[in-house]
Amino acid sequence: MTIYNTLVGVCAGLVLLTVADAVRRYPHVVFPGHSIALLITGGPLTVLSVVGALTWPLTVKPPINIAFFEPSVMLGFLALVGAASLLHRGDTPFERATIVRIRPALWIVFTIGLMLISIASAIFSYNLVGDAPAGEPLTSRFPGWENPAFGVSYLLAAAGCLATPRSELIAARFVMRWSWTLSGAFFLLFSILNYRTHIGLLENSNGAHYRW
Structure with a gap:
């Protein structure tokens, strides 16, 4: 099994948290810090995601x-x-006119929000994520939570994307900030946990019997 959802998940979570922090500081943003963070996380996120999207099937569960x-x-x-x-x-600083000028690009983010809603519906309908494999330490001990947690996280990320074209409004920025903060924190923390559990899964596939 080959999968990159450890580093990809960490980078995706950090990107969402970085953008949420930029939204929080509107109209003033610490541009050097935010741009460096996006470069560091966007590089491996793009490369590994492209490999994952083009390599079929990459995992034992191809819909992933x-x-x-x-x-x-x-x-x-x-x-x-x-x-x-x-x-x-x-x-x-950002100004209202700036947002109006970049609005065509913001509709791309809006479209990604529609993608995430469609994926979230598939997660709930098809139990797409499911439970951790029995050989995976720790997370396999608590069945029944991963699928709904991922479905809700995708919906939260989608809410921020759908609000983006109206980001000149305070209410839209509130939705963007908190939806991306919560979903980003989930992806980040879950992917950090995966470093432990995936290593344990590989050890168990070699004949070990670690449960925690």
């Missing part, structure tokens, strides 16, 4: 290629473009 890696490709490219844009812009 669609549900996880394809949105991550778009997120990675957006992170890199956003980093380049912030570096070029310099330390200047």
Whole structure:
């Protein structure tokens, strides 16, 4: 089994948290820090997501290629473009006119939100994520939570994307900030946990019997 949802998940979570923090600081953003963070996370996110989306089937559960890696490709490219844009812009505040000028690009984010809603519906309808394999330490001990947790996280991320075209409004920025903060924190923490559990799964596949 080959899978990159450890580092991809960490980078995706950090991108969402970085953008949420930028939204929180509107109209003033610490551009150097945010752009550097987006560059560092957007690079591996893009490369590994492209590999995951193009390699078929990458895992023992091929639908995960669609549900996880394809949105991550778009997120990675957006992170890199956003980093380049912030570096070029310099330390200047956003204005309402700026948002109006970049609105065509914001509709791309809106479309990603529709993708995430469609994926979330598949997660709930088909039990797409399911429970951790029996050989995976720790997470396999608590069945029944991963699928709904991922479905809700995708819906939260989608809510922020759908609000993006109206980001000049306070209410839209509130939705963007908190939906991406919560979903980003989930993806980040779950993917960090996967480093332990996936290593344990590989050890158990070699004949060990670790449960925690």
